[in-house]
Amino acid sequence: MKNIIVAQSGGPTAAINASLAGVIRGAAKSQVYDKIYGAVYGITGVMDDHLVDLTEKFQPDSAEWARLYASPSSYLGSCRFRMPDAADQPEVYQQIFATLEKYNVGAFFYIGGNDSMDTIDKLAKYGKSIGSEIRFGGVPKTIDNDLVHIDHTPGYGSAAKYIAATMLEVAHDTYVYRQPCVTIVEIMGRNAGWLTAAAALARTAYSKAPQLIYLPEVAFSGEKFLADIRKLLETEHNIVVAVSEGIRDAEGNYITASDAVNDLFAHAQLSGVGKTLEQLVKKELGVKCRSVELSILQRCAAHISSETDLRESAELGEAAVRYTEAGNTGFMSSLLRTADEPYTYELKMAELSEIANMEKSIPRDWINTEGNDVTEALLRYMRPMIEGEAAVSYTAGLPDYEPINHLTGE
């Protein structure tokens, strides 16, 4: 029987370990595969022969498996390694395939985003070119939700749930005072506004916050932004604004680097978008303003993961194993939505070649005409993904996550 190697890459998410747990479950169910090894620090762990045996440690549906499933960040560690072309650096491929042969590997799975899918694509093609029978499967992961050929990406739902819950809590915090106040929340997403759009899920029957949402898909105008706030302040005291870190002006310059802002603040580029807009509001509108940057918390807050997200992430990992059992290679396991309400979906395979180098933005008609809010269609798309709460156990008041001694050296 052949063995499996699995690795994780790119930025951590709250669901990337659920995908790992899914691959492990797929391997355990398999009649084709025997052991499952994890490569530590992504593909570089394969190059360095730095593997850990996961076969016994995480028996599917054991307490350890359940804990891994709900733990944040990459249990196996990660890397930022851009796979060179085989024609340029064949030695990298030879090194990887040497490890794969050494461990009698039948399938390699890479859990990650764009770059990881590019790596899988290249490895699969190289494998074919040398007549190797090793299968290569990609398992998608990115909080940014910017992969094509998949309805949404694992990790996005949990980040969206954290963002929506946090925005609701920020709204509660904001409304306590009568004095006019603008609160700006800066959310991740350099090129796509999916994460920022999730802020709209925080709206309730008693709170419109966030009243304004600015996304990278629409050119940002500081004047329009100030006019939007000025108008709202005529009828409301507390304005909450969700803004993407990636907003750009009509010339395509990031707001923190644009002339308009630099005229105002000589060193604004030291700060992020939120802090910059906060200064703008204070200076131009003379109203109390504060900014909050959700930062890395939005990708690692596994104590409030979406159970829908974790379940799908595991299913995509498990499906990848099945697809290789059936002889497939050079694919990404993917998810096709079949209905919004009730939400249903199917698992399928997607072609890697188009995924690796493309990014999915929010369609313009899912953003309102003014470019400062999302539409009901986008809300309908997002809602199912934050449903359900991951079961996280606590010890001594803290979430009980899977220990990562192999990364910390403790």
Place this chain on the structure above:
Amino acid sequence: MKNIIVAQSGGPTAAINASLAGVIRGAAKSQVYDKIYGAVYGITGVMDDHLVDLTEKFQPDSAEWARLYASPSSYLGSCRFRMPDAADQPEVYQQIFATLEKYNVGAFFYIGGNDSMDTIDKLAKYGKSIGSEIRFGGVPKTIDNDLVHIDHTPGYGSAAKYIAATMLEVAHDTYVYRQPCVTIVEIMGRNAGWLTAAAALARTAYSKAPQLIYLPEVAFSGEKFLADIRKLLETEHNIVVAVSEGIRDAEGNYITASDAVNDLFAHAQLSGVGKTLEQLVKKELGVKCRSVELSILQRCAAHISSETDLRESAELGEAAVRYTEAGNTGFMSSLLRTADEPYTYELKMAELSEIANMEKSIPRDWINTEGNDVTEALLRYMRPMIEGEAAVSYTAGLPDYEPINHLTGE
């Protein structure tokens, strides 16, 4: 029968509504009091006769009561109103007492921090001076944990739990890469380091993070800070630093306004401590560095409140009602710890006069000699407060908090 008015003041916390729920429960159990009114926007709600009737809406232990108990921020709204001396502005007192008489009030309760206890103190003294029989009770609240004559303050435990859980998640996020990296987490606390110290609770058998903790109680030296990090980087790749927003240099200047920093960055004061130290590390050590500011999230993240904190907050509210029933006025309900392990405590009354104008810092011997970490004694003090998880229900993927239509106008 007489009635009760209750109000909330100061910055919101995750537990201030639990105290309100406690006062409501105390009123419901009382043989002395009939209706309970909430003043909207703190003491200004009493001055403006802006009250809501809470008697029927929150029957103790009903679903509504339980939801209020676990909801973040101040259900009744808040204010930043400094009570003038009665000799200077008697009309303010006359206005307040007119409302109290109008509603046939037997007791007024103010849930808040330093300033609110000062308000209660002044109202009680004024009441005595005019021969009023109205009782005045303070119920403590502040995430800062800086009130004297109480073991710890309601709201602190939930903030500490959020901070510890988040630090643990930041550690998981940080350890995924092999490249040296410094992560600086800026935590609230202008004059006292209690919140920042809670970061130490994140340490586990597999992770030392945060390896360094800087508190306002110890003069901060940029050179020592850089030396601390340089030394750790000799043996570790990932350094997590917890730093209080309130750290000051030996001359007492906030770090963001100190000469040392301003020489480096002309406009550093636009940013917070975390961003400033991030720039310092990058410039002086040439190592990857990022900073995270927990901001208002640490006081409003009720989805991960400490059940110990909520329970105690409610008990302190309920006890305040009992104390007035027994004829007391001009007190703050307080909590005396009787043992660390197992943790036990007693409720009692504390004198207001000393509480109003004092702040409690961390004792120097609960901080290590080097001034960059906490001691076991401080950990022992903090541990019981983050125990237990508040029961928060979810609807459509979001925490189901008590609606605040009276604040939002929806």
